[in-house]
Amino acid sequence: MESSVLLPVLALLCALAFVAGRSRSLAVAGVGGMRILNSLPFYYGSLTAFWCALPSLAVVLIWSIFDGVIIENMVHALVPPAAVEAAGGNIGLVMNQVRNLAAGHLSADSVEPAIAAAADRLVALERINRWALTGVALSFALIGAILAWLKINPQLRARAKVEDIFRWTLLACASLAILTTIGIVMSVLFESMRFFSKVPVTEFLFGLEWSPQTAIRADQQGSSGSFGAVPLFAGTLLIAGIALLVAVPTGLMVAIYLTEYASPRMRNLIKPVLEILAGIPTVVYGFFAALTVAPVIRDMGVNLGLDEWLTISSESALAAGLVMGVMIIPFVSSLSDDVITAVPRSLKDGALGLGSTRSEVVKLVVIPAALPGIVGSVLLAASRAIGETMIVVMAAGLAANLTANPFDSVTTVTVQIVTLLVGDQEFESAKTLAAFALGLVLFVVTLGLNYFALYIVRKYREQYE
Amino acid sequence: MQQTLEQKPPVSPKVSAPPMAPTFSIPEPAQMPVSADYKTVGVPLVENAKFAMRDVNVFYGEKQAVFNVNLDIGENEVIAMIGPSGCGKSTFLRCLNRMNDTIDICRVTGSIQLDGEEIYASKMDVVPLRARVGMVFQKPNPFPKSIYENVAYGPKIHGLASRRVDLDEIVETSLRRAGLWEEVKDRLDAPGTGLSGGQQQRLCIARTIAVSPEVILMDEPCSALDPIATAKIEELIAELSQNYTIAIVTHSMQQAARVSHRTAYFHLGKLIEVNDTQKVFTTPDHALTEAYITGRFG
Amino acid sequence: MSNTNKKAPARTMDLVERSLARRYGAEKRFRFYGVISVVIGVLALALLFWEIFSAGLGGFRQTHIQLTLKFDPDVLEIADARDARQVQNGNFEGVVRAALAERFPAVLDRGGRRDLNGILSIGAAFDLRDKLVDEPELLGQTRTYWLLADDDVDTYYKSLREGNAFTARTSEARQVWIQELIDGGELRTQFNTRLFTSGDSSEPEMAGILGAVVGSLLTLLVTFILSFPIGVAAAVYLEEYAPRNRFTDFIEVNISNLAAVPSIIFGLLGLAIFIGLFGMPRSIPLVGGLVLTLMTLPTIIISSRNAIKAVPPSIREAALGIGASKMQMILHHVLPLAMPGMLTGAIIGMAQALGETAPLLMIGMVAFIMDVPNGISDPATVLPVQIFLWSDSPERAFVERTSAAIMVLLAFLVCMNTLAVWLRKRLERRW
CATH class of the missing domain: 1.10.3720.10 (MetI-like)
Incomplete structure (x- = not known):
């Protein structure tokens, strides 16, 4: 049975188990009615339903994780070594062929008989597998439900048991955050290790040439190109730097103006308007940067006569950086807003009472007091800028230039991850694996920034609590 | 620990001292220290106790809030617990139906028995316990549901009524006993939060008695109410005392005097004196009690 | 001591007042930076929306060309319009071409004809097929329809209306034909329903979301x-x-x-x-x-x-x-x-x-x-x-x-x- 049928059948069984458990609890209660039951009939029903569902679902889950691998291995055995030889020793290619044949994407005439046999075997095994899974899952469901049903008696603490299940379910959901982190670390770490077995870490971290598509020297280890990521790091920093140069002063001044100067009406008007900036999808900013800002920047550069000294490219770091800066303004302003309003009134009153002007209060009291918080929010903004993808993909370009010229096109870590992974790819090539190594660097750097920023902000909050 | 909403206790009628500045508090009389192994004066223990507490200590983390309390509460008795703010009386009351379980850092030692059964035993299920020992809180806290749903909720979750008519009957009886039926019978579907403060508190009492508890704990039930509503609740307590065992924490000494049979005086987490209410308010045995009821501190 | 005390306030006030102008100047500048920052944010938002909306409104309109065409069974190679297979394989492009040739009889050379056929989208033929599927009795009849124009025509026509014609992808011959169609009221923009009713396509005029x-x-x-x-x-x-x-x-x-x-x-x-x-x-x-x-x-x-x-x-x-x-x-x-x-x-x-x-x-x-x-x-x-x-x-x-x-x-x-x-x-x- 297909899983799309199996799951509804399981759900139906659970519903039946619920009804059966509920009515049995009323039956065992007898004339005493439900007052003599330890828990409400609802809980007896729920307990029975859980016993019906949980073991069975666990079996389905474990089964589905392992069945693919097991079937694959059984089919592998059928593929003749000659066929693997023919495919250049790549068993994956042969297995793809087998799978395509089994799924009916290929006709049996176009391949060797051994492969056709393997495909037949695959189809048969998959059918057996499906029915076996159905049988096992349903019998687990039935056995679980019947066992629970038999155990029902007025003393059974059904409610307490249901509450335990509830609590454990909640805990499992909360732990998903940990699982996700582990998943991220595992996925980038393992692939990166494989990458570093092909390309030395030092070449990756300190190399000045990035051209993953083509080999530059014959003796290169990666054999498909050179993987010196310094130009990417430099490009990322250049664009993020431009973005922060725009976003930090603007965002900070917006926050100061809105908290210290603007009337409540103005504040209520401006804040949501600026928050719209934060809600616009990054792909829209990317389009805006590529279509509107980049040509303007290029023309400006040419008109100023800068092209005599500098390379002026149609995809410039400046365009991407400026637009990214605009995108981060509300991010900086709302974070700074929080830290500025957290500065105690008494401090400001103290300064005002001495006859300071409002700007002096801000410059001499508010900003120094809020500085750790502001630094924290700048770090968070920096991590946002470094990890931002779509704007740079659409507006910054692909050329791995090592330059500090903002009119030139540069590339970033995120752009390269996208370029390397979009489109056809084999999991084994150094090119694909390089993307994961870049991902690892990105993850480590942003995680460090976030952790540090949150630490600073927390310390700052504690100070005024 | 003490809620900020608490009223200042009214000054005893005997004393007509000028009102004190609110920031100023009289320190504890130094000549009357209470050591850790103090002994409660008066009659803390009775025969046929409904509740029997022995050597009860309550800790919040490192801080001890209640010290070695020994006290019995008799069947169908109304016992009032009085004392200055932060004296641990509310904390102590909340131990009686394990409401303190909701506070992570709270720890209770000693023995509290309800009809000879240890309520802090590990196998004790708090749900049926709280059905037996109901609680009315300081601030009226009706659920944001209809009046009917408020009262019917307890019977529903405890499975006290299997048919709608039974439930209707429980709701009507409970509202009648809480003296609220006549006021709300035409609008049982109206939200409980729309009632006046006093009505809300009576609704909460109705909600509590709908589960037919054996004991009702009241944690300053009138502190958020005006005098007229307070008078109604006090009448209600007097009526309920015929059928229920009631423990009431109050800040108002007059209220304690009006509604209770016995009064327990707490001071800094220690149970100083328990006596007949009459005696506590006329000739207390302990100097601290006297100091409190004459308004020397609070 | 008392002497200096008496004089000091006056001196302090002098000092304060002397610095006052500078301080108020700083205050004003600071406040101005704040206003500028807010304005930058709001302006950026306005510019973004303006760019998107001014470019995007045109996307909701699509150029169509009016053409009278005959569902000729011989050209279509369809004998029975109720036979789904026949209709599926019908030569609808032939019908379109024939109609275009009829509309512009002067174009005779092969290159010119190919250029002419290109002013309509290949989607026009698909539309005709759908019409025939809906109404099989159309077979053999003559009808006038607004047909989907090619994206280059669409771009050219829209740019022409705005006053700076984009001619890079439109031959001079086509420009003439288009002008002729415009003059005859046979070319216009309609609401671009295809944008909302079809999937992606490599042809812009047929692409939808x-x-x-x-x-x-x-x-x-x-x-x-x-x-x-x-x-x-x-x-x-x-x-x-x-x-x-x-x-x-x-x-x-x-x-x-x-x-x-x-x-x-x-x-x-x-x-x-x-x-x-x-x-x-x-x-x-x-x-x-x-x-x-x-x-x-x-x-x-x-x-x-x-x-x-x-x-x-x-x-x-x-x-x-x-x-x-x-x-x-x-x-x-x-x-x-x-x-x-x-x-x-x-x-x-x-x-x-x-x-x-x-x-x-x-x-x-x-x-x-x-x-x-x-x-x-x-x-x-x-x-x-x-x-x-x-x-x-x-x-x-x-x-x-x-x-x-x-x-x-x-x-x-x-x-x-x-x-x-x-x-x-x-x-x-x-x-």
Whole structure:
């Protein structure tokens, strides 16, 4: 049975188990009615339903994780070594062929008989597998439900048991955050290790040439190109730097103006308007940067006569950086807003009472007091800028230039991850694996920034609590 | 620990001292220290106790809030617990139906028995316990549901009524006993939060008695109410005392005097004196009690 | 001593007053910087919207050409219009060409004819086929229709109307024919229904966003179904059950860090785990939904926790006080009261997910897919990715379609955010 049928059948069984458990609890209660039951009939029903569902679902889950691998291995055995030889020793290619044949994407005439046999075997095994899974899952469901049903008696603490299940379910959901982190670390770490077995870490971290598509020297280890990521790091920093140069002063001044100067009406008007900036999808900013800002920047550069000294490219770091800066303004302003309003009134009153002007209060009291918080929010903004993808993909370009010229096109870590992974790819090539190594660097750097920023902000909050 | 909403206790009628500045508090009389192994004066223990507490200590983390309390509460008795703010009386009351379980850092030692059964035993299920020992809180806290749903909720979750008519009957009886039926019978579907403060508190009492508890704990039930509503609740307590065992924490000494049979005086987490209410308010045995009821501190 | 004391105030005031002008100047400048910053933000927003809207409005109109054509059975090679197979293979392009030749009899040479045929989209023939399928009795009859023009004609006509004709991709002969059609009232723009009723296409005039919108909705459906219950459950655990210990702290640290991890990293996770390890197919909304679930979970958990925190403790005490168990207290009281707040947070999370592009590129939702997906396991793309793909296309006509698609995306986001605000205003209880 297909899983799309199996799951509804399981759900139906659970519903039946619920009804059966509920009515049995009323039956065992007898004339005493439900007052003599330890828990409400609802809980007896729920307990029975859980016993019906949980073991069975666990079996389905474990089964589905392992069945693919097991079937694959059984089919592998059928593929003749000659066929693997023919495919250049790549068993994956042969297995793809087998799978395509089994799924009916290929006709049996176009391949060797051994492969056709393997495909037949695959189809048969998959059918057996499906029915076996159905049988096992349903019998687990039935056995679980019947066992629970038999155990029902007025003393059974059904409610307490249901509450335990509830609590454990909640805990499992909360732990998903940990699982996700582990998943991220595992996925980038393992692939990166494989990458570093092909390309030395030092070449990756300190190399000045990035051209993953083509080999530059014959003796290169990666054999498909050179993987010196310094130009990417430099490009990322250049664009993020431009973005922060725009976003930090603007965002900070917006926050100061809105908290210290603007009337409540103005504040209520401006804040949501600026928050719209934060809600616009990054792909829209990317389009805006590529279509509107980049040509303007290029023309400006040419008109100023800068092209005599500098390379002026149609995809410039400046365009991407400026637009990214605009995108981060509300991010900086709302974070700074929080830290500025957290500065105690008494401090400001103290300064005002001495006859300071409002700007002096801000410059001499508010900003120094809020500085750790502001630094924290700048770090968070920096991590946002470094990890931002779509704007740079659409507006910054692909050329791995090592330059500090903002009119030139540069590339970033995120752009390269996208370029390397979009489109056809084999999991084994150094090119694909390089993307994961870049991902690892990105993850480590942003995680460090976030952790540090949150630490600073927390310390700052504690100070005024 | 003490809620900020608490009223200042009214000054005893005997004393007509000028009102004190609110920031100023009289320190504890130094000549009357209470050591850790103090002994409660008066009659803390009775025969046929409904509740029997022995050597009860309550800790919040490192801080001890209640010290070695020994006290019995008799069947169908109304016992009032009085004392200055932060004296641990509310904390102590909340131990009686394990409401303190909701506070992570709270720890209770000693023995509290309800009809000879240890309520802090590990196998004790708090749900049926709280059905037996109901609680009315300081601030009226009706659920944001209809009046009917408020009262019917307890019977529903405890499975006290299997048919709608039974439930209707429980709701009507409970509202009648809480003296609220006549006021709300035409609008049982109206939200409980729309009632006046006093009505809300009576609704909460109705909600509590709908589960037919054996004991009702009241944690300053009138502190958020005006005098007229307070008078109604006090009448209600007097009526309920015929059928229920009631423990009431109050800040108002007059209220304690009006509604209770016995009064327990707490001071800094220690149970100083328990006596007949009459005696506590006329000739207390302990100097601290006297100091409190004459308004020397609070 | 007393002497200096008497004189000092006067001297201080002098000093203060002398510096006053400078200080007020600084004050004014500072305030001005603030105003400028606000203005920069607002102007950037206005410019962005102006650019998108001015470019995108044209995308909602499409040039059509009026042509009288005969459903000639001989040209079509269709004997029976009720035979689906015959109609499917019918030579509708032949009909179109014949009609064009009739309209412009002067064009005789092969090159000119090819150029002429190119002013209509190949989609025009498909439309005729659909018409014949709907009305088989049309076979052998003559009708006048507005047919879909080619994207180059569309671009040229629209630019012509704006006064600076874009002639790079329109031959002079075509410009003449188009002028002739305009003069005869046989060329006009109509509302671009195809934009909303078809999937992607390499021909701009035939490309639509329906496939991407359905893909987005399916992806969001998966995201919502998974992330809302899991997020709420996690929030309930952390607010109502979690003991104060290292494990709980660890969960909290993880949640706050995940909230700030770049979205592209979640794409890498999806690629390595869901596709690489679990062997799920690429490009399907199910995997997209899973990735976005992991990405939006922190947002939903954080907002749900705030909603749960806002439920006053007195309600919890009331429930516990009459003997409700913890689960009953949560399910009967806390969750219903926190629901509006949690839904608001979830909608905002969904709005974020709807605009997300980068992680979906990683899991292959960037493929060129013409069909509208039918389920969560059909290959699909999503609206932001469609925008990305179109913005990369060289045809000029795609620029206005990209902007139009952005307008649709922004309209969805505005609706979702309005819903969230409305929900918060309307249903959230103030305590």
